[in-house]
Amino acid sequence: MQVLIFPNATSLAQKSADLVESQIMTFPDTVLGLATGSTPLGLYQELIKRHHQEGLSFAGVKTFNLDEYVGIPSNHPQSYRSFMDENLFDRIDIEKSNTQVPDGMAENPLEVGPDYEQSIEAEGGIDLQVLGVGTDGHIGFNEPTSSLKSITRVKTLTKQTIEDNSRFFEPGEFQPKLAITMGIQTILNARRILLLAHGEKKSQAIRAMVEGPLSAFCPASALQFHPRTTVLVDEAAASKLTLGNYYKFVGEMQDELVRKHRPSDWISR
Numbered sequence: 551m552q553v554l555i556f557p558n559a560t561s562l563a564q565k566s567a568d569l570v571e572s573q574i575m576t577f578p579d580t581v582l583g584l585a586t587g588s589t590p591l592g593l594y595q596e597l598i599k600r601h602h603q604e605g606l607s608f609a610g611v612k613t614f615n616l617d618e619y620v621g622i623p624s625n626h627p628q629s630y631r632s633f634m635d636e637n638l639f640d641r642i643d644i645e646k647s648n649t650q651v652p653d654g655m656a657e658n659p660l661e662v663g664p665d666y667e668q669s670i671e672a673e674g675g676i677d678l679q680v681l682g683v684g685t686d687g688h689i690g691f692n693e694p695t696s697s698l699k700s701i702t703r704v705k706t707l708t709k710q711t712i713e714d715n716s717r718f719f720e721p722g723e724f725q726p727k728l729a730i731t732m733g734i735q736t737i738l739n740a741r742r743i744l745l746l747a748h749g750e751k752k753s754q755a756i757r758a759m760v761e762g763p764l765s766a767f768c769p770a771s772a773l774q775f776h777p778r779t780t781v782l783v784d785e786a787a788a789s790k791l792t793l794g795n796y797y798k799f800v801g802e803m804q805d806e807l808v809r810k811h812r813p814s815d816w817i818s819r
């Protein structure tokens with residue numbers, strides 16, 4: 551895993567946007583895997599800005615979202631479809647028909663997973679997957695003890711996740727306890743992974759993910775198996791890392807290597 555540590559969430563968002571932008575500029579028909587939640591908002595705002603100010607185009611881009619709640623319609627303000635439309639898709643030039651979010655209102659939610667896997671495969675797989683991480687180490691909604699080989703399916707959310715996300719629901723409002731999520735294997739199939747985290751609240755999960763044992767108890771630790779994962783964290787999220795200074799040193803050495811020998815190893819296809 552490559553770990554990049556930034557002084558704050560703004561510089562982290564800018565760097566992650568640089569990486570997504572170079573991917574799209576090189577492959578305008580890039581297939582992106584996207585996340586919801588507060589973590590990628592800075593990235594999305596930066597991409598929207600670049601679309602308006604610099605003409606960054608998403609006209610050929612296709613997207614697959616990680617997850618969706620079961621039991622709330624796509625036009626519900628808390629659905630992940632609404633989140634994506636509001637915070638990204640409606641504000642760039644992407645074709646809405648090229649954006650996919652699992653269907654949380656399917657008559658049989660158990661059938662959604664295999665279809666979603668097929669759709670991803672039909673597009674040639676995900677080139678670049680954007681991830682956040684839960685305080686319990688989940689990625690997508692793969693909660694602790696999810697199979698490291700799992701594919702898209704229905705998952706029961708933990709009390710911790712329900713509590714973390716309760717801030718988005720009105721008191722007394724129905725809050726889903728189930729979600730459809732890409733599996734850990736689905737995520738590992740992506741050619742490139744970009745995991746973002748900021749804030750002290752994420753520091754324990756980041757430590758377990760980067761330095762902990764590979765364990766289904768911390769689903770994000772499965773990324774240790776992925777050969778091209780970049781973790782972008784701010785100082786607060788990096789604060790529990792044992793080898794924080796080493797990752798900074800690696801960053802400096804890599805910059806030097808890239809300067810000397812190859813312009814960029816970032817682009818993926």
Ligand code: F6R
Pocket residue numbers: 584585586587588589590616617681682683684685688689690691
């Ligand atoms: C969202 C998702 C989740 C979030 C995680 C962190 O699509 O899959 O894994 O990335 O729960 O959420 P935030 O960013 O709100 O802290």
